[in-house]
Amino acid sequence: MTSVEDLTAELADLREQIAALTRARDEARLERDELRTAIMGMPAAIGVMTGPEHVFKLVNGAWRALEPSYEPLDRRLIDVIPPPLGPRIAAALDRVFATGEPLVAANVSFTFPGATEQTFLTFHYSALRRESGDIFGIVFHGMNVTSQVRSQQEVQSLNSRLRTFLALAENAPDSIVVAERGQITYANPAFRRMFGYGEEGVGTPLLELIDDESLARLGAHRQEGAHPGSIRAIATCRRRDGSTFPGEISTFPIRDEDGQIDAEGAIIRDLTEQRRVEQERQGLQEDLIAAQQRAIRELSTPLIPLAARLVVMPLVGTIDSVRSEQILETLLRGITAHQAAVAILDTTGVRSMDEQVASSLLRTAGAARLLGTEVILTGISPEVARALVEIGTDLSGITTLGTLEAGVAHALGRRARSARSKRRS
Template sequence: MTSVEDLRAELTRMREENAALTRARDEARRERDEARRERDELRTAILGMPAAVGVMVGPEHVFTLVNDAWRALEPSYEPLGKRLVDVIPPPLGPRIASMLEPVFQTGEPLIAANVPFSLPGSTERRFLTFHYSALRRDSGEIFGIVFHGMDVTRQLRAQEEVQSLNSRLRTLLALAENAPDGIVVTERGRVTYANPAFRRMSGYGQEIVEATLPDLVDDESWALLEARRQEGASPGAVQASVTCCRRDGSTFPGEISTFPIRDEGGQIDAEGAIFRDLTERRRAEQEQQSLQEDLIAAQQRAIRELSTPLIPLARQLVVMPLVGTIDSARSEQILETLLQGIAAHQAAVAILDTTGVRSMDEQVASSLLRTAGAARLLGTEVILTGISPEVARALVEIGTDLSGVVTRGTLEAGVAYALGRRRRSKRGS
């Protein structure tokens, strides 16, 4: 028979077992609740992730979870409980499913970067970087695939903008480094960049950095630039001809154009300046001016020669027809041409025809008389022809003394007189 002590021992054992079972049950419940809590937290985290996340199970890739970011990629699709090939229509769905077979079979992840895609009904091209990874049980068995994707459109476009900006900067730097004009950038008044052309023309070399803009021009030029800045509508935008200073103290004529450099907020944080050495241009201008002056002088000489022609009519007889207005310079030309012609042709008679003279004042009359007197000193008789009534009246009014000068009304009469005198001279000899 079972004693009371045995019954009591059995009861104690049963109570201990019951307590152990209760503790085990409570522990299992706590672990289950903890697992559920962790699962819920993980699910909440996945659903709230900015990246697109989706979970597919089984070899047919049935969706069991997708977050809002995944739905945003394909808002027209309802994936939960459906196979991948049923969610994404062909040809894309079957193509992705075939790509996922190795992931499900071997566990090797599938990664693709910057894949282009467009949302249904949209022409906007976007880019996605995605990662497919195998889901395993504790035993290591693969039971599904998790998808993680990021819309990298903004990053790619920012990267493209940076690349474009870098390309532009390289282009601008190449232009500046190879420009024939000097280019200088100053920040807070000091030079931070000078291209090779300016380093050469200024003689500073690399030591140009840390110089100031006033160091590069003389005081008068700097005062001019400051005045132009005050007058200008755009701060810092100035263009002027200046005297540039080299490092050795010598100067050269130049032209400077300054302009403001603004930051992203529109504030001026630097100033640019373009220098042009005008030495060669000034030398070329001076040479051109000298050539032009020589040309003008040659033209004037030709005009004077054409306006005071000396025409030999017969042996020892020359004619100089005068046309236009006679000033002091032209009267000297008349005198010089007549005397040279008399000597060259050994003329005994010279006819000055004034038919084409527009007017004659005292100065012109005195010049003609002086010319006639000089010719007589050479043994040549001067005949003045073509005096118009207006010119004759003017000569009388100013009291011109024409004694000793033969006058005839027309050139024809003057030539007849000269030829007759010549014949008389021959008979007398």
């Protein structure tokens, strides 16, 4: 039979156990509250989902701040986050709930309702287990990594642009150099070939690439108001061995993030081949012009052999000093070639005749007579006849007839009379 003392001792022990359990419960509650307070105040989005349907039981303020319109508590994931993102996340979490393997969803992009830009989030999902090891839920931890993703995208874009620039520069036919404080820090393969430098081109002063005269012109160009570092000019470029070649230089400033010029770029094109082609083209053009002028002279002063020892030169248009020399040269050459006894100068197509033109025709007739050729002037219009009288032109020694037909008849009659005279003798 249990004594009173035993019951008293057992009661005191029970009271100590209850007090210990109470203290443990209070400590657990305090720890839980502190943990909850910490979770709710953390900047990362944290929460707890339970059951195979992933029902939200806890989310902190950072999660709610992602999209205030989402009310998650006691609701399934697929009912909180709309398609297509919600079902896609739920399918991934099914695997975590079934296997217990953690999942990291990095840089997940989606657009919140009403937003115009994408948001990027990285979430870590881990299984919650009871003491028995059974999985009863999932705890998640997420961070808004939009700024990091944007920065990474910018870096990738810069790297892509840098690779593109290097590909262009390394394969460009023109020399491309970058200089800092006047010293070349980058030179592409075309520069090394064009200027005769190997890798030694790096460190070469940029201004050593052009001669002193071109350097002075470039300096004057800068003083005339060109933008700092911006020049486009033709210069005499100097190779490493001292030889030179004509080149076109285009320089441009390279600025840092603050807009300050910290380097200078230059593109140099060898104009040697272009100059050669231009000279050939100019020579061909000059030959073409000369050929055209010869053709024009021949067309403007045609000499027509009309019969044996009879030539006709019809004159058309305006006769100036240059053309009068052409007439004289063509007529004398034709008289000699055809051994002409008679030469007809037909002025029917001449618009006007001044003292200079009349003197040229008289000089031409006089030169022809020295070769034993009779000159017949035909086609003088009344206006031209009046002008010749007014300027007192002496046409003695020159046969003048009204029309070309009359001149030809006269020349042929003269030839017939000469033939009869020879037969009588």
